[in-house]
Amino acid sequence: MARMTLGTRNVSIEFPGVKALNDVNFEVSTGEIRALVGANGAGKSTLMKVLAGANPDYTGEVYLNGETVELRTTMAAKKLGIQIVYQEVDMALVPTLSVAENVMLGDMILTADKKPLVSWPEMRRRAKEVLDRLHINVNVRTLVQDLSLAQKQMVLIARAIVNKCNFLILDEPTAPLSDSETAELFRLVRHLQETENIAIIFISHRIHEILQICQKYTVMRNGEIVDTSDVTDKTTTREIIEKMLGRSFEENFPKETVPIGEKVFEVSHLSGADGKVNDVSFYVRKGEIVGIAGLVGAGKSELCKTIFGAYEKTGGTITLNGKELKIKIPTDALRQGIALVPEERRKEGVLVGETVTFNLSAAALDKFCSGAFVIKSRTEENARKYVDSLGIKTPSINQKVANLSGGNQQKVAVGKWMAADCDVYIFDEPTKGVDVGAKQDIFRLINDITRQGNSVIYASCENSELLSITDRIYVLFDGHVMAELETAKTGEDEIMHYSVGSTTQYA
Amino acid sequence: MQAKLKNPMADKGGKSTLRRLLDWAAVIALVLCFLVFYLVKGNRFLSVNNMINILRAMSITTVFAIAATVTMAPDGFDMSACTLASCSAYVFMSMYLWYGLPLILCVLITIAITLVMYQLTMFLILVCKIPDMLATCALMFVHQGLGQWYIGGGAVSTGMRTPYGAQPVRVKLEPAFSAIGREPWLIIIMLACVLVAHIFLEYTKHGRFIYAMGGNKQAAKLSGINVKAYRYLAGMITAVFIAIGGMLVASRGSSAQVMCCDNYLMQALAAVFVGRSVGGAEKPNALGTLIGAMLVSTLENGLTICAVPFYVLPAVKGAVLALALIAAYATKKEQ
Incomplete structure (x- = not known):
């Protein structure tokens, strides 16, 4: 099997106002599993979209085995054997069609001109062949909507390797998976690496998984590649996190100190949102801003919405001013003095x-x-x-x-x-997609809320913001509280340490 | 002081001239109709009597269209509104003739029974969570069957025996009964319905919440609006308008014929769709619905005076609806 190399030379991408990628030189060869890490917004997904042909406006060049290639359409990328499995598996699958059809969908489109008729036995046979090759045990006649999330991902990986595939990009594949499902995925990834002459690019926030499965890792920060190193026995989570964060670049926000009073709001052993909130307990005092930290997918939004009654609560209690609240729908929450500023403003806010x-x-x-x-x-x-x-x-x-x-x-x-005069205001990623000026206005407003003696719960994956505006921080991972931190005594690295699921004490 | 326009993004609020024209397309079309028919037929078209003809012809459709407006404001839909109205007409007529109840009591009983029957609609939509369109599609048949079972498969009118073979208590209609279906009362009732719906939807908090829910259910829910309660409220108001529509049909026809209201559904929906974009409202609204119904009625009336055969008129109605929808959708950006 010939070793193949895919790389970028000085690739840049500019979105209005921001440089999403800045002169990126990235290279990967078949036979390796490469990790791509970085904080939210570092440019990982943007870079991978360039390789998948989904970002046609890049400058610079992409080369395959030394020759320059044009990756301006997803079809061009697929023809060169570059396949990507996006994080949102449901976007790429047709739930009402069978596994066989979903696995063979790309192939059907490629050969549609030559073969206008579908041969069902042939399609099922080929789909089964691919699934067998990957040791995936799924009936090809099953409808995709009946599969588990992990199985759906397997179907997508199978689809990717039906046709030519030398470079497989997996965008946060393990985020929604359980431990055993992750183990199964890793088995599959190793199998692909060993037998199929494929390079796997593995985007993940879970550093311990990267240490487990990858040979090399590339760190991105602010649209640039800052480091590429081998994963060795000596590589530590801390080392990678430090590279991800770089030197501390805390922004300055005006945190006002207001007197903090009694405990007013308490959540104990809260579970719900289809298992995405798991036995969460925390409290908020009068005039206090409590941060909820965690990576994308850690369950922050789900926690906020479960408290507010938008997601079903399966256990636990919510107490305000010593009184247990009965919240079935958001109307109940509002009546009892709780407000939520949701994450998706256009859809929900x-x-x-x-x-x-x-x-x-x-x-x-x-x-x-x-x-x-x-x-x-x-x-x-x-x-x-x-x-x-x-x-x-x-x-x-x-x-x-x-x-x-x-x-x-x-x-x-x-x-x-x-205008609603609530006691507790929950903010879910309030600064997402707003500029610095608007951010300042929002922070000023949050300060006003606490000055009036009300309390704030502030969920964000922007750790620098949490550090500058909150009094205490709870770190979430997989719907669990991993740690409770005093803002004054902690830093970004400690938050990140718990955000990636480390159960060890941060030293 | 109001914030000044500083942000280039906000500039998109300024609508293009074309867009503005399209917003008023239905009103412009209505004015044009009046002009053209006046020029062609002179005072045969623009007489007081003929204006009353137009209003009379549109009144029943408008009441059903108002019912549809209230359903559609919170993004609901009711295919079974007019089959339910037929049931209301059966009840109204039978209470009046078979049992000889006083007129006012007949009206109240009809509204009450329509409300009770609407609980089934709400049950399927809110409790069983069936999409509105599908639930009411099924209910359409349920209403038809139940209604006709009640009247024994035949019309309810004077001089007919009840399905049980008994003699009806009343043998003739009193003037008060017939007056409901004639001008001026028919027209007054229509205008009252439009006014009540308009005030409710535009000026009360309940109306605003219903529109908020229609615009974005998720955001409305997360704003603390009890979306189920408001869908239910909208349903109950719809039911009252349905009952009124059914009673108007019975009074106007001096009887409750089998499936007497069923055919009003599509015209009522057409009026709502035409009225949706009037004045740039971009949501079902009572005044727009009135204009939509008036446009269709004026066209039909004018064309009839111009000796266009009646059997061609549906094509004209369809064309008006299509044009209204083109005005609303063709200029929209692709999603």
């Missing part, structure tokens, strides 16, 4: 088809009503107040929120709750 005025009064509309009737002047007065105090940039308070920029939509999503 704001009503894009409604005006700024309505959005800002939606959570407390009763306050602006006389009987059942909405008093327009009162809602407008409220809207003007928050447009001013939050610095929401809008041509008019009667503008539809759909027409505002992302940062301003987020301010509306936050401002919506200000």
Whole structure:
């Protein structure tokens, strides 16, 4: 089997305002399992999309065995034997079709011109052949919707190697898998590496898995490759994390110190959200900002939404001011003094088809009503107040929120709750996709909340933000609380240590 | 002070002239209709009597369309509205003729029974979580069968025996009964329905919550709006309008014929769709629905005066709906 090499030379990608990739030189050869690590937004996925032909606007060049190749379409990449399995497996599979059809889908498209008719026995035979080759035990007639997540992933990997495949990119494949499923996936990956002349690029946040299965690792930070090293017996989690974070680049946010009072809000042994929240206990004191840290997929959003009643709670209690809360739906949470600013603002946070005025009064509309009737002047007065105090940039308070920029939509999503006078405000990734200026406004607002004696739960995967604004931090991994940290006595490396699932004490 | 326009992103709020024109397309079309028919037929079209003709012809459709508007505001749908209305008409007529109850009592009983029957719709949608379209599709047949079982398969009208062979208590309709289905009351009732729906949807908090839910159910839920309760409320209001529509049909026809309301569904939906984009509302709204219904009715009336055969009129109705939908969707960006 000839050894093949795929690489990039000075590849850059610019999105409006940011350099997502900056002169990246990356190389991988068949027969190795390569880890690609980096913090959120480091450019891992962007780079892999270039290799998969899904990012046609790159500058620089990509080469295969020394020759320059053009990877401007996904088809071009596939023809060169570069296959990618994205993290969201459900996006790539057709749930109502059988395993055989899903495995052979790519092949059917490639050969559609030559073979207009489908031969079912042939298709099933070939699909079974591939699955057997990978020792995957799934009936080819099963509908994909009946498979487990791990099996779906196997089906996608099988699809990738039906046709020519020399480079297989797995984007966070283990994030949704259980331990035994992960072990099975690793068996498959090793098998591919040993027998199929394939290079596997393995993107993961779970450093201990990388130490277990990869021969080499490449670290990315801020759109650049900062290091490529061999994985040896001496490689440690800490070493990789330090490379991922680089020197500390903490941003300065105005954290005000407000007197912290009694314990007001407590969650004990909370479970729910289909198992994504697992026996979580924590408390919040009056005037305190408590951070919820953890990587993408750790269960932060699920925790926030379970508290708020948007996901089903299967166990545990939620207490506010010594009273146990009964929350079945979000309406109950709001009535009892809990507000949630959700992560996906366009989908969940704001009503894009409604005006700024309505959005800002939606959570407390009763306050602006006389009987059942909405008093327009009162809602407008409220809207003007928050447009001013939050610095929401809008041509008019009667503008539809759909027409505002992302940062301003987020301010509306936050401002919506200000009129509601809640005791506990839960923020889920409030700074996602907003610029530094809007971030400052949001932080100022959070400070205002605590100054009024209310409490804040702040979930974010931006550890530098957590460190600058919170009083205490709970670190989540796989829906469990791994650690409780005093913000003043901790740092990014310690948060990361627990975020990647380490159970050992951080030294 | 209001924040000034600083952000280039916000500029997208300014609509293009074409978009603005399309927002008012239904109103412009209505005005054009009046102009053209006036120019062609003069005062035969633009007489008080003919205006009343137009209003009378559109009134029943409009009431059903208002029912559909209230259902569709929270992003619901009801295919079985008009089959249920037939049941309401059967009940109304039978209470009046068979049992000889006072008119006001007949009205209240009809509304009550329609509300009770709507619980089934709500059960399938809210408890069994069947998508609205499918649940009401099934219910359409249920209503047809149940309704006709109640009336014994035949119409309820004066001079007919009850299905059990008994003599009806009333043998003729009183003037008050017939007045409901004639102008001015028919038209007044229609306008009252439009007004009530308009005030409810536009000016009460319940209406705003229902629209919020229609715009984005997930965001509405996470804003603390009890989305199930509001879908239920919208359903109950729909049921009242359905009952009113059924009673108008019975009074207008002086009888409850078998499946007398079933055919109103599609016209009612057409009126809602035409009215959806009126004034850039981009959601089902009562006034838009009124304009939609009026446009269809005016066209039919004018074309009839111009001696276009009645059997061609559905094609015109269809064309109006298609044009309205083109105005609403063709200029949208691909998702």
